[in-house]
Amino acid sequence: MTDRRRLAWALGALMVLLLAFVVAALFVGSAALSPGAVMRALAGRAERESVEAIVTLGLRLPRVLVAVLAGGALAVAGVAFQGLTRNPLAEPSVLGVTSGAAFGVVLAQILGLGAGVADAVAVAAFAFGGALLAAVSVYLIALSPGGLAVQTLLLAGVIVGIFFSSAITVVISIVDFNRLGGVIHWLLGNLAPVPAGSLALFAALAAAGFALILRSARELNLLALGEEAALQLGVDAERLKRRVFLAAALLTGTVVAFTGPIGFVGLIVPHVLRGVVGQDNRLLVPTALVGGGAFLLAADTLARNIVAPAELSVGVITAFCGAPFFVWVLRGRSVRPA
Amino acid sequence: MSALVEFRDVGFAYPRPERRRAQRFAFDAVSFAVEAGEIFGVIGPNSAGKTSLLRLLTRVLTPARGDIRLDGRSIAALAHWELARQIAVVPQEAARPFPFTVEQLVMMGRFPHAPGRFFESTEDAAVARGAMAATGTLPLAALPLEELSGGERQRAMLARALAQEPRLLVLDEPTSHLDLRYQAETAELLRRLNRERGVTILLVSHDLNLAAELCDRLLLLHEGRVAKAGTPAEVLEQSLLERVFGARVVVDKTASGRPSVQLDWAAERR
Numbered sequence: 001m002t003d004r005r006r007l008a009w010a011l012g013a014l015m016v017l018l019l020a021f022v023v024a025a026l027f028v029g030s031a032a033l034s035p036g037a038v039m040r041a042l043a044g045r046a047e048r049e050s051v052e053a054i055v056t057l058g059l060r061l062p063r064v065l066v067a068v069l070a071g072g073a074l075a076v077a078g079v080a081f082q083g084l085t086r087n088p089l090a091e092p093s094v095l096g097v098t099s100g101a102a103f104g105v106v107l108a109q110i111l112g113l114g115a116g117v118a119d120a121v122a123v124a125a126f127a128f129g130g131a132l133l134a135a136v137s138v139y140l141i142a143l144s145p146g147g148l149a150v151q152t153l154l155l156a157g158v159i160v161g162i163f164f165s166s167a168i169t170v171v172i173s174i175v176d177f178n179r180l181g182g183v184i185h186w187l188l189g190n191l192a193p194v195p196a197g198s199l200a201l202f203a204a205l206a207a208a209g210f211a212l213i214l215r216s217a218r219e220l221n222l223l224a225l226g227e228e229a230a231l232q233l234g235v236d237a238e239r240l241k242r243r244v245f246l247a248a249a250l251l252t253g254t255v256v257a258f259t260g261p262i263g264f265v266g267l268i269v270p271h272v273l274r275g276v277v278g279q280d281n282r283l284l285v286p287t288a289l290v291g292g293g294a295f296l297l298a299a300d301t302l303a304r305n306i307v308a309p310a311e312l313s314v315g316v317i318t319a320f321c322g323a324p325f326f327v328w329v330l331r332g333r334s335v336r337p338a
Numbered sequence: 339m340s341a342l343v344e345f346r347d348v349g350f351a352y353p354r355p356e357r358r359r360a361q362r363f364a365f366d367a368v369s370f371a372v373e374a375g376e377i378f379g380v381i382g383p384n385s386a387g388k389t390s391l392l393r394l395l396t397r398v399l400t401p402a403r404g405d406i407r408l409d410g411r412s413i414a415a416l417a418h419w420e421l422a423r424q425i426a427v428v429p430q431e432a433a434r435p436f437p438f439t440v441e442q443l444v445m446m447g448r449f450p451h452a453p454g455r456f457f458e459s460t461e462d463a464a465v466a467r468g469a470m471a472a473t474g475t476l477p478l479a480a481l482p483l484e485e486l487s488g489g490e491r492q493r494a495m496l497a498r499a500l501a502q503e504p505r506l507l508v509l510d511e512p513t514s515h516l517d518l519r520y521q522a523e524t525a526e527l528l529r530r531l532n533r534e535r536g537v538t539i540l541l542v543s544h545d546l547n548l549a550a551e552l553c554d555r556l557l558l559l560h561e562g563r564v565a566k567a568g569t570p571a572e573v574l575e576q577s578l579l580e581r582v583f584g585a586r587v588v589v590d591k592t593a594s595g596r597p598s599v600q601l602d603w604a605a606e607r608r
Contacts, residue, residue, distance in 0.1 A: 224437065225443075234422030
């Protein structure tokens with residue numbers, strides 16, 4: 001089967017999965033709505049102020065969109081960081097990039113930035129700055145003349161992550177609690193509905209990051225040979241690394257700005273997809289977008305319903321899945337001769 | 339014949355020693371030319387600068403002084419993909435761990451021919467198949483590189499280089515992981531590429547006898563300088579080799595009339 005056809009099949013199958021999860025997320029929830037009522041709301045035939053319209057169109061649908069966007073963006077960022085570092089365990093939260101972005105958002109909130117679209121731009125910019133700072137720090141700490149060693153990179157990620165988490169704690173401790181609003185809840189990662197204007201901004205930023213990484217997918221394959229070989233095959237390795245770094249930090253920062261730090265999506269989704277479509281980044285990047293969206297949507301639907309009428313943070317679910325998964329991948333690597 | 343590659347007074351020094359070596363390696367005023375259509379060998383002791391020369395030629399390193407020209411144009415003015423269309427490198431050892439299959443690896447050789455394209459074209463696939471057929475790696479196409487033996491991996495790297503359809507093929511110790519049969523086959527393949535497709539070949543090797551057998555001309559490097567350039571018979575000369583390598587050697591002639599160099603074990607032991 002050619003790569004093109006394999007991509008089409010994989011994308012088709014993932015779309016079906018995603019659609020099934022979307023339907024489930026729209027019809028299931030703590031508000032007991034009949035399927036008929038949800039259908040009415042979706043078709044636009046329900047009263048504007050009716051319960052089904054408010055729940056379906058005002059709560060569930062925006063939340064579905066946020067989940068799909070955030071999951072897709074995080075999974076693509078995971079593929080990007082893995083390609084850059086040539087390490088399948090690299091991922092925004094493992095590398096501390098998520099914590100960096102979270103620190104940026106907490107700073108923005110102290111400055112009193114609110115929920116309007118203009119403020120959302122500023123919050124996203126802070127998150128992007130934090131993500132970039134963390135990513136570059138990890139990279140420079142781990143870089144040695146021999147390249148990026150797996151263990152050093154992971155340790156550098158842990159250290160940078162701890163640093164930014166501590167910085168967040170310091171800020172939370174010294175600032176008047178009332179000004180922080182929902183920061184604590186936000187820090188656990190939650191997919192509260194985002195206003196339409198901010199959602200559009202979220203989508204636009206995620207699309208920009210995704211496009212940059214998709215464009216670099218073929219070159220990322222060549223980078224797997226090592227920088228010297230990639231150069232000799234015609235890849236401007238420095239430029240490629242800069243571009244992918246920026247794009248991955250943009251994706252991570254954007255997601256953190258709009259949903260809070262959600263971990264491990266970029267680890268779990270690409271790893272499962274590699275088992276299906278192989279190592280080619282040209283197949284991984286687009287399938288990670290759809291697969292990541294489906295995964296986070298499923299996790300969020302679970303988070304909403306598992307302890308209903310209360311609600312878990314989706315970040316808790318992904319962390320519960322991700323931590324054992326990380327161990328599994330790590331062990332799998334260490335048994336195989338390097 | 340005209341010069342395809344020309345080093346003009348090239349100087350280079352590593353910013354800091356890569357490993358803690360007694361003397362810091364530097365390249366000093368190296369000048370030579372590789373003519374289009376020839377098989378050119380670069381030989382010399384360890385750390386004479388063979389690999390640095392190769393890295394300078396492929397712009398992995400940038401010279402501190404002098405100029406390197408390809409077809410009369412300075413390579414500093416070429417984009418990496420433009421250079422990769424003309425020069426293909428077969429490295430000493432493939433990167434490991436490397437998760438791709440042989441076919442995917444060989445297809446990567448097509449990158450410089452259409453860097454903007456997302457998937458390779460059917461024409462690219464045909465060229466890649468041809469390269470695998472020429473190197474005997476077609477049966478391995480679907481295997482992950484990690485599962486190959488050292489020799490198979492080296493032939494896969496050669497296939498990738500051929501898929502680049504280069505004018506200059508650069509090989510770094512091409513036969514170091516090959517057994518005798520594949521050494522002979524590789525040498526024959528290189529000769530054929532040179533004769534039939536007019537590919538110019540630059541061979542960096544420790545194996546003086548392979549270089550003598552295969553190459554039209556040799557460049558002998560010693561501590562970052564050109565010790566001698568010329569035909570194998572001119573360069574592989576006993577007193578010169580003994581001075582450069584610091585070992586006693588015997589130079590003989592093979593049945594093909596080329597020089598052959600052996601360590602003089604008896605003299606070394608005395």
